[in-house]
Amino acid sequence: MTEVKTVEYWRWPEYRHTIPGKDWHNAKSITAGVDIGSVGSKAAVMLDGELYAFAITRTGGVSEATAVKVTNWALEGTGLQMANINYVVGTGYGRVNVPFAKKTITEIACHARGAHYIYGPTVRTVLDIGGQDCKAIRCDEKGKVLSFLMNDKCAAGTGRGLEVFADLIRVPMLELDKVSLNVEQEPPPVSNTCVIFAKAESLALLRQGWSKEKVAAAYHAAMADRIVDLLTRVGVEKDFVATGGVAKNAGIILRVERLLGIKALKPRIDPITAGAIGAALFAQALHEKELGLR
Amino acid sequence: MLAHYGYKDGSGDYFIIIDTDKCNGCGKCVEACPHQVLEIVLNDYDIEGGNMASVREEQRKKIKYACAPCKPVSGERKMPCILVCEPKAITHSW
Numbered sequence: 001m002t003e004v005k006t007v008e009y010w011r012w013p014e015y016r017h018t019i020p021g022k023d024w025h026n027a028k029s030i031t032a033g034v035d036i037g038s039v040g041s042k043a044a045v046m047l048d049g050e051l052y053a054f055a056i057t058r059t060g061g062v063s064e065a066t067a068v069k070v071t072n073w074a075l076e077g078t079g080l081q082m083a084n085i086n087y088v089v090g091t092g093y094g095r096v097n098v099p100f101a102k103k104t105i106t107e108i109a110c111h112a113r114g115a116h117y118i119y120g121p122t123v124r125t126v127l128d129i130g131g132q133d134c135k136a137i138r139c140d141e142k143g144k145v146l147s148f149l150m151n152d153k154c155a156a157g158t159g160r161g162l163e164v165f166a167d168l169i170r171v172p173m174l175e176l177d178k179v180s181l182n183v184e185q186e187p188p189p190v191s192n193t194c195v196i197f198a199k200a201e202s203l204a205l206l207r208q209g210w211s212k213e214k215v216a217a218a219y220h221a222a223m224a225d226r227i228v229d230l231l232t233r234v235g236v237e238k239d240f241v242a243t244g245g246v247a248k249n250a251g252i253i254l255r256v257e258r259l260l261g262i263k264a265l266k267p268r269i270d271p272i273t274a275g276a277i278g279a280a281l282f283a284q285a286l287h288e289k290e291l292g293l294r
Numbered sequence: 295m296l297a298h299y300g301y302k303d304g305s306g307d308y309f310i311i312i313d314t315d316k317c318n319g320c321g322k323c324v325e326a327c328p329h330q331v332l333e334i335v336l337n338d339y340d341i342e343g344g345n346m347a348s349v350r351e352e353q354r355k356k357i358k359y360a361c362a363p364c365k366p367v368s369g370e371r372k373m374p375c376i377l378v379c380e381p382k383a384i385t386h387s388w
Contacts, residue, residue, distance in 0.1 A: 106339055108339060145295045147295060147297075148296070148298065149309075233298070233302070285341060286341055
């Protein structure tokens with residue numbers, strides 16, 4: 001029997017990171033935010049409201065176990081223990097499944113707060129493109145949500161849709177954007193009402209002899225169309241930023257920028273962690289409240 | 295905060311918009327709605343907490359049909375959820 005080696009093109013890397021030059025021993029409050037998303041789980045640890053460490057993994061079948069795993073991974077190598085953390089806030093799709101969280105806050109509020117931390121107080125419109133949904137959020141100078149809208153009905157226009165597509169054209173997830181931008185002329189977008197329809201249509205185009213790059217461009221354009229639809233409903237005001245996993249896909253963001261006619265700000269921290277950072281900031285506020293400092 | 299619940303399809307925009315800053319969580323709209331579209335939930339958008347009205351999860355993808363009986367094509371529209379809301383926190387997009 002011969003064993004067939006398969007490459008999982010949809011699989012994106014899991015990773016952790018510690019911000020160098022920080023010592024948790026001097027911190028007055030150590031807080032954590034755990035964002036259990038539909039596809040990826042993120043944990044962020046903050047010292048007095050400054051990011052210290054974060055980790056991202058895939059969400060497994062058991063959200064509780066994933067929450068413990070991702071938080072421990074974020075703490076790995078820092079010498080911190082779960083018991084050292086003063087306050088944990090859970091957020092995201094699986095926020096009720098974070099067993100050690102003292103409070104849960106919806107990911108919409110957390111993404112606005114996290115975007116405010118990552119991109120600064122000039123942010124007014126946040127686009128969060130996650131694994132299974134896409135949200136348009138308007139916020140004020142303090143990062144408080146003024147208005148929000150979640151995508152409807154289907155996973156077209158989300159990270160999961162990209163995973164499905166990566167698998168179809170056999171291009172690794174992180175190289176999709178480069179491939180989609182490698183076209184001379186922008187082709188018309190595929191259908192964007194449904195991931196399955198979009199995939200079927202892409203497949204048909206490949207069979208007609210379209211190049212991988214051209215089909216990728218059509219797929220990315222369809223996603224951008226759908227995202228812009230959502231954004232125009234809540235209204236776009238400068239500065240505009242993107243958070244969530246798909247924010248790292250330049251092919252989507254560039255096309256959204258083209259359609260909106262405004263540029264998105266460049267992140268100073270990995271935008272995938274925005275939800276977890278927001279949750280950790282809420283945790284800090286709640287911790288200070290608990291101590292009677294606020 | 296304006297929370298938009300609903301969807302957009304080929305025939306139009308269907309959103310129920312609840313202003314969570316105005317909503318006091320009294321629950322009158324929940325009782326008034328003949329189709330059980332609304333519910334009172336814990337406001338976890340804010341660390342202050344409190345109750346607020348929201349569109350039930352299972353109704354969010356079909357409010358065009360759920361709300362249709364209250365939206366006659368001709369004659370006066372009397373939407374019970376909007377009429378009963380004292381702080382005027384509920385609006386419909388269609």
